[in-house]
Amino acid sequence: xxxxxxxxxxxxxxxxxxxxxxxxxxxxxxxxxxxxxxxxxxxxxxxxxxxxxxxxxxxxxxxxxxxxxxxxxxxxxxxxxxxxxxxxxxxxxxxxxxxxxxxxxxxxxxxxxxxxxxxxxxxxxxxxxxxxxxxxxxxxxxxxxxxxxxxxxxxxxxxxxxxxxxxxxxxxxxxxxxxxxxxxxxxxxxxxxxxxxxxxxxxxxxxxxxxxxxxxxxxxxxxxxxxxxxxxxxxxxxxxxxxxxxxxxxxxxxxxxxxxxxxxxxxxxxxxxxxxxxxxxxxxxxxxxxxxxxxxxxxxxxxxxxxxxxxxxxxxxxxxxxxxxxxxxxxxxxxxxxxxxxxxxxxxxx
Amino acid sequence: xxxxxxxxxxxxxxxxxxxxxxxxxxxxxxxxxxxxxxxxxxxxxxxxxxxxxxxxxxxxxxxxxxxxxxxxxxxxxxxxxxxxxxxxxxxxxxxxxxxxxxxxxxxxxxxxxxxxxxxxxxxxxxxxxxxxxxxxxxxxxxxxxxxxxxxxxxxxxxxxxxxxxxxxxxxxxxxxxxxxxxxxxxxxxxxxxxxxxxxxxxxxxxxxxxxxxxxxxxxxxxxxxxxxxxxxxxxxxxxxxxxxxxxxxxxxxxxxxxxxxxxxxxxxxxxx
Amino acid sequence: xxxxxxxxxxxxxxxxxxxxxxxxxxxxxxxxxxxxxxxxxxxxxxxxxxxxxxxxxxxxxxxxxxxxxxxxxxxxxxxxxxxxxxxxxxxxxxxxxxxxxxxxxxxxxxxxxxxxxxxxxxxxxxxxxxxxxxxxxxxxxxxxxxxxxxxxxxxxxxxxxxxxxxxxxxxxxxxxxxxxxxxxxxxxxxxxxxxxxxxxxxxxxxxxxxxxxxxxxxxxxxxxxxxxxxxxxxxxxxxxxxxxxxxxxxxxxxxxxxxxxxxxxxxxxxxxx
Numbered sequence: 001x002x003x004x005x006x007x008x009x010x011x012x013x014x015x016x017x018x019x020x021x022x023x024x025x026x027x028x029x030x031x032x033x034x035x036x037x038x039x040x041x042x043x044x045x046x047x048x049x050x051x052x053x054x055x056x057x058x059x060x061x062x063x064x065x066x067x068x069x070x071x072x073x074x075x076x077x078x079x080x081x082x083x084x085x086x087x088x089x090x091x092x093x094x095x096x097x098x099x100x101x102x103x104x105x106x107x108x109x110x111x112x113x114x115x116x117x118x119x120x121x122x123x124x125x126x127x128x129x130x131x132x133x134x135x136x137x138x139x140x141x142x143x144x145x146x147x148x149x150x151x152x153x154x155x156x157x158x159x160x161x162x163x164x165x166x167x168x169x170x171x172x173x174x175x176x177x178x179x180x181x182x183x184x185x186x187x188x189x190x191x192x193x194x195x196x197x198x199x200x201x202x203x204x205x206x207x208x209x210x211x212x213x214x215x216x217x218x219x220x221x222x223x224x225x226x227x228x229x230x231x232x233x234x235x236x237x238x239x240x241x242x243x244x245x246x247x248x249x250x251x252x253x254x255x256x257x258x259x260x261x262x263x264x265x266x267x268x269x270x271x272x273x274x275x276x277x278x279x280x281x282x283x284x285x286x287x288x289x290x291x292x293x294x295x296x297x298x299x300x301x302x303x304x305x306x307x308x309x310x311x312x313x314x315x316x317x318x319x320x321x322x323x324x325x326x327x328x329x330x331x332x333x334x335x336x337x338x339x340x341x342x343x344x345x346x347x348x349x350x
Numbered sequence: 351x352x353x354x355x356x357x358x359x360x361x362x363x364x365x366x367x368x369x370x371x372x373x374x375x376x377x378x379x380x381x382x383x384x385x386x387x388x389x390x391x392x393x394x395x396x397x398x399x400x401x402x403x404x405x406x407x408x409x410x411x412x413x414x415x416x417x418x419x420x421x422x423x424x425x426x427x428x429x430x431x432x433x434x435x436x437x438x439x440x441x442x443x444x445x446x447x448x449x450x451x452x453x454x455x456x457x458x459x460x461x462x463x464x465x466x467x468x469x470x471x472x473x474x475x476x477x478x479x480x481x482x483x484x485x486x487x488x489x490x491x492x493x494x495x496x497x498x499x500x501x502x503x504x505x506x507x508x509x510x511x512x513x514x515x516x517x518x519x520x521x522x523x524x525x526x527x528x529x530x531x532x533x534x535x536x537x538x539x540x541x542x543x544x545x546x547x548x549x550x551x552x553x554x555x556x557x558x559x560x561x562x563x564x565x566x567x568x569x570x571x572x573x574x575x576x577x578x579x580x581x582x583x584x585x586x587x588x589x590x591x592x593x594x595x596x597x598x599x600x601x602x603x604x605x606x607x608x609x610x611x612x613x614x615x616x617x618x619x620x621x622x
Numbered sequence: 623x624x625x626x627x628x629x630x631x632x633x634x635x636x637x638x639x640x641x642x643x644x645x646x647x648x649x650x651x652x653x654x655x656x657x658x659x660x661x662x663x664x665x666x667x668x669x670x671x672x673x674x675x676x677x678x679x680x681x682x683x684x685x686x687x688x689x690x691x692x693x694x695x696x697x698x699x700x701x702x703x704x705x706x707x708x709x710x711x712x713x714x715x716x717x718x719x720x721x722x723x724x725x726x727x728x729x730x731x732x733x734x735x736x737x738x739x740x741x742x743x744x745x746x747x748x749x750x751x752x753x754x755x756x757x758x759x760x761x762x763x764x765x766x767x768x769x770x771x772x773x774x775x776x777x778x779x780x781x782x783x784x785x786x787x788x789x790x791x792x793x794x795x796x797x798x799x800x801x802x803x804x805x806x807x808x809x810x811x812x813x814x815x816x817x818x819x820x821x822x823x824x825x826x827x828x829x830x831x832x833x834x835x836x837x838x839x840x841x842x843x844x845x846x847x848x849x850x851x852x853x854x855x856x857x858x859x860x861x862x863x864x865x866x867x868x869x870x871x872x873x874x875x876x877x878x879x880x881x882x883x884x885x886x887x888x889x890x891x892x893x894x895x
Contacts, residue, residue: 055785075788076797082789088782092804102790105800153790353794354717357709360702360765361721367762368727371739374746424639427632439636441869446643448865452825452842453858457646460653460850467649470663498643556732558826563846573734580738580830590742593735600732 005064006031006156006189007052012061014047014213021047022213025061029157029191034183036192036200039210040236045193046085048210049159052191054078065156081150082159086166087142089134095121095145096130102153120148123182140171147182157189164199176202197237201225209233230346234276241282241321244348245275253345256318258295260338264345274348279310280323281342290335299332375597378590394591399575403595406572409486410554413493414501417550418543420494421501425542426535428502429509440506447499455492455563462488462564484566492560497553501546508542509535544611552600572596647862654855671856678853684841687753691837692821695760700814702761703768704806708798710769711776728763729770736763737830744831752835759831760821767820768813775809776802815872 005028014022022044029035037045050056051063054075063070070078081102089098096117097104103113121127124144134142143163150158160179164172180203183190194200200207201221209216209224209232217229228234231242245255250265255275267273290296297315311328313320315336328334379390393399424443428436446454461467462482469479482488516538520530558573567574572592579589657668675681706725710718728736740759749755783805787797803810825839836844838857845851 053785053789055788074793075785076791076793080789082786084782084786086780086782088780088786090783090786090801090805092807101787101800105791105796149786149790353712353798354709356705357713357721360706360709360725360769363702363762363765364721364724367740367743367758368724371743372727374742375735375739378742420639423635427636442640443643445866445869446647448819448823448869449647449858449862450823450825450839450842452839452846453650453854453861454646456842456846456854457650457858459846460855461646461649463850466850495642495646552730552732556734558734559829559843563843576734576738577830580741586742589738593738596732596735600730600735604730 005029006033006066007191008062008064008067009048009051010062010064012048012051012058012063014044014051014056015059020213022051022058025213025215027208027215027218029189032187032189034180034190034192034203034205036194036204036207037210038194038197038200038207038236039216040195042212043210044213045195045210046161047213049082049161049191049193052157053080053082053159079156080159081153081155081157082161083143083146083150083163085161085163087146089142089145089149091134093134094130095126095132095134095137098134098145099130099149099152101149106153116152117148120152123151124148139167140175143167143175147179151182151186151188155188157191158183160190160192162193162195164194164196172199179203201237209236211236228276228344228346231274231276231348234344234346239279239321241277241279241318243275243277243318245273245345247271247273247345251340253343257316260343261340262343262345263341264343267345267347272348273345276344276346277320277338277342279321280308281338282313282320282322282324283337283339284311284313284322284324284326284328285335285337287333287335290337295336295338296333297336299328299330299334301330302328375590375593378586379594382587390587390591391594393588394595399592402570402575403572403599405569406555407599409490409493409571410551410557413490413497413554414547414551416490416494417498417501418547421498421546422505422543425502425505425509428506429512436510440502443502444499451496452559452563454496455560458488458492458495459483459563462491483564484568486565486569488564489561489569489571492564493554493557496557496560497550500549500553504545504549505539505542508539512538541611544607548604548607552603555599556596647858650855651859651862654852654859656852659852671852672860675853675856675860680836681838681841681853681857684836684838687756687835688822688837688839691753691756691760692818695757695764695821696814696818699761699764699768699817700810703765703813703817704772704803704810706765707769707772707776708802711773725766725769729766733763733824733826734830737827740827740831750833752832756828756832756835756837759827760824763824763827764817764820767816768810771813771816772806772809775806779805 007027007029009025009027012022012025013020025048037048039045047056051058054070054073057071065078065080090101093101099117099120100113103116108116117130118127121130124147126141126144126148129137129141129145134145137145143166146163163179164175167175176199179190192200192203201224204221206218207221207224208218211232217224217233219227224233225237228237228240231240234240235242243255245253247264247267247269248254248259249269250267251262253260253262253264253273253275285294287296295315297313297320300312300314300319302312303310305323308323308325309327311322311324313322313334313336320336322336379394380386380388382389428440428443431439459466463469464479464481464483466483468482473479512535516534517530520534525533556573557571558577561567561569561571561574565571576589576592576596579585579592583589653664654671655667655669656664657670658665710721713721731739737759740755740762744755744758749758779802783801784797787801788794792800823839825843828837829840829843832840842854842857845854
C-alpha cells in the first residue's frame with residue numbers, strides 16, 4: 001500500500017506548551033493530487049503543512065515520504081517546496097534572483113539556471129520581469145513570483161499556505177483558475193491550506209476538513225458538500241439550516257414539529273439526531289399549492305444576491321435560511337417544501 | 351537552536367564589563383578592607399552630599415521642564431508639515447546633536463564669556479556688561495542646549511506615527527483646534543513625551559562637564575562630586591557609595607517613568 | 623488672514639529655535655577665522671588658528687586616537703552585536719529577557735556610572751594600557767546600540783524568509799548568510815553608524831575609564847577648563863563641516879532612493895489600476 005502514497009501521516013500529534021494543535025492525524029496524499037486542508041483559523045491546518053515541510057517536528061507519530069520516515073530530514077533536504085502566506089520573497093534580490101535562489105544553492109550551471117528560471121517566469125506570466133525589484137510588483141505579481149520560486153526546484157510536492165489570502169476577490173478568482181491549471185499541467189502534488197470553503201470546493205481533488213486539530217472529514221468536494229459527516233462540516237462548507245431532530249424510524253425523521261420522509265437509515269428508533277438542510281434545497285411554494293398539512297411561514301427578510309434571493313422564513317418558531325429565485329416580500333405568507341433527499345441526518349455533536 | 355551560540359561572546363563580554371563592574375561598585379560601597387561596613391553609605395548620605403544631590407535634581411528638573419516646553423512645540427509643528435519639508439527640517443534640529451558634546455558646551459563658553467560676544471554686544475549698546483558665564487543660569491542653558499534634541503526626537507517620532515484619522519475624527523466630532531490638541535494629540539503623544547523626559551532627566555542629573563565649563567566649578571553637581579571622590583581623592587569606598595545612591599535614584603525614576611508610560615498607554619488605548 | 627498670522631508665528635518660533643541651536647556654532651565658525659585671540663573684537667580674516675591646529679602634535683595625536691577608537695570599536699561592536707542579536711533572537715523568552723535587561727544597563731546607566739564602573743574593573747584586573755582601556759570601554763557601550771538597531775529588523779524579517787531559504791535548499795548557516803543578514807543589513811549599517819558617532823561623541827566614559835591617553839574629547843576638556851582657545855574654534859569648524867557633509871551625503875542618498883521608489887510605486891499602481 002504505502003509505496004502508492006506520496007506522503008503518509010500516521011497518528012501524528014503536535015502540542016505547543018501542553019496545548020494540542022493536532023490530535024492523532026492519519027492521512028495520506030497521492031501522487032498528482034490537489035489536496036486542500038480546510039478549516040477555521042486555529043484548526044491546525046498550518047501546523048500540519050509545516051510538519052510536512054519540516055519546519056515543525058511532530059510531538060508523536062510518523063511522517064513518511066515515498067515510504068521513508070522523514071523525522072530526521074531537515075527542510076532543506078526535503079523534496080518539498082512552499083509558497084508562503086506572505087510570499088516571503090527576499091527583499092534584497094530581484095525577481096530573477098529570487099526565482100533562481102534554490103537552483104543557485106544547488107550550484108547548477110548558469111545556463112541551466114537561466115533557462116529554467118525563464119521558463120517558470122513565462123509559466124506564471126511574468127516574462128520580462130526578471131530585473132524588477134520585488135517591492136515594485138503588485139500583490140498578484142509577487143504571488144506568482146513566489147509560486148515560480150517554489151516550482152522552479154521541481155518539487156514532488158508544493159505546499160501552499162493560504163497563498164491567495166492577501167489578494168482581492170477578483171484577483172483571487174483568477175489565480176484559483178491559474179493555479180489549478182498549473183497543477184494539472186505539471187502533474188505536481190499540491191497541498192493547499194485555506195479557510196475559504198469556496199476556494200477549497202473549486203480547486204481540490206480532495207478536501208480535508210479540520211477542526212481543533214482533529215480531522216472531521218476527508219473526501220471529494222462533492223461528497224463533502226452533499227454528504228457532510230457532521231453538523232460542523234455542514235455548517236462550515238456552505239450555509240446550512242441545522243435543527244435538532246428525532247429519528248422516528250428508518251427513513252422517517254421528526255423536526256420542528258413535523259415528520260418528514262428522508263433517505264437515511266440505521267440511526268435506530270427515537271434517537272436524537274441533527275438535521276441539515278441546505279438553503280437552496282428549501283423550495284418556496286405559493287400558499288395555494290400547499291396542502292392543509294403543509295409547511296408554511298412568514299417572510300422575515302429578503303436580500304437580493306444577484307442570481308438568487310437570500311430570504312429568511314419563520315415557520316413554527318424556526319427561522320429558515322432559504323435561497324430562491326422567486327421574488328417575495330417581507331411579511332408574505334409562503335409555503336415551503338423539503339424533498340426527502342435534501343434532508344441530511346447526522347449524529348448529534350457530543 | 352544552535353544559533354543561540356552566536357550570543358555567547360557577547361554574554362561573556364557582558365559578564366566581564368557590565369555585570370562584574372556593577373558588583374564591584376556594590377562591593378566597594380559596602381566594605382572597608384574586605385569587611386562589611388555601612389560607613390561609606392553613611393558618608394554618602396551626609397547632609398553636604400545630599401545638598402549637592404538635591405541641587406542636581408532640582409537643576410535637572412528645571413532643564414527637563416524647559417526642554418519639554420521648548421521642544422514639544424517644535425516637534426508638533428514639524429509633524430504637521432509636509433513630509434519632505436519635515437524630514438529636512440528635523441535633520442536641521444538634529445545636526446547639532448552630531449557635534450561633539452564638549453564642543454557644543456564650549457561654544458556657549460565662548461558666547462557667554464565676559465570678553466565674549468554677548469557682552470561685547472551689550473557694551474556696544476551702551477549697557478553694562480553682565481557676568482553671564484559661571485552662573486547657575488549658564489549651566490541650565492548648557493543643559494537645555496545639549497539635551498533639547500533628545501526631547502524633540504521621540505515626541506516628533508510619536509507625533510508623525512500618529513494616525514491622521516484620529517485628528518480628523520476629533521474634528522469630525524466637533525472639537526476645535528485646541529480641544530483636538532489637548533484631548534487627542536497630547537494624550538496620544540504621551541509615550542513620546544515620557545521617553546523624551548527620561549532621555550533628558552537622567553543624563554541631566556549626572557551631567558558632569560557642563561557644570562565645570564559653564565559653571566566654572568562654582569556649582570558642584572553630583573557628577574563633579576563623584577569625580578572628586580574617584581579621581582582626586584581616590585576614595586573608591588565613598589565614591590562607590592555615591593554611585594550606588596545614584597543608581598538607586600535612576601532605578602526609581604525609571605520605574606516612575608515606566609509606570610507613567612503604562613498609564614499613558616492605557617489612556618491611549620481608552621481612546622480607541 | 624488668521625491663518626497667515628498663525629503661520630508667521632509658527633515660522634518665527636521654529637526660526638528662533640534654529641537660531642538658538644546654531645548661533646553658538648556659527649559664532650565658533652566665524653571666530654575661527656579671526657586674527658585676534660580675544661573673541662570680542664574682530665581684527666581681520668586669518669587662517670592662523672588652522673595652521674596652529676595642524677601644527678599641534680597633541681591635538682593631531684588625540685584626533686588619531688578618537689578616529690581609530692571610533693572605527694575599531696564600531697567594527698567590533700557591530701560584528702559582536704549582530705551575532706548577539708541573532709543568537710538572542712532564537713533564544714527562549716526567559717533567557718532572552720535576562721540578557722536583554724543586562725545589556726540595557728550601559729544604555730540606562732548614566733555615562734558617569736558606566737565610566738566609573740569600567741575604570742574600577744580595569745584597575746581591578748590590572749589593565750594599564752590607556753588605549754586598550756578606551757577601546758574596550760567604547761566597545762562595551764556600543765554593543766547595546768548595535769543590538770537595538772539589529773533586533774527590530776530581525777523581528778521584522780519574520781521567520782518566513784529564513785524558512786523560505788531552508789525550503790529552497792539552504793542549510794541553516796547558508797540561510798543566515800544569504801538571506802537573513804542581507805535582510806537585516808539596514809539595521810546593521812545604522813547600528814554601525816550609530817556606534818561610530820557615539821564613540822566620536824563620547825567624553826564622560828572615556829574620561830573616567832582611560833588613563834594616560836587623550837582622545838579629542840578629553841583634550842578639549844582639559845583645554846576648555848583653562849578658558850577659551852581659538853584652536854578649538856578651528857577644530858569645531860572642521861568637525862562640524864565634516865559631520866554636515868556626511869549627513870548630507872547620507873540624507874540626499876536616502877531621499878533620492880525614496881523618491882525613486884515612490885515614482886516606481888506610482889508607475890506600478892497606474893499599471894495595475
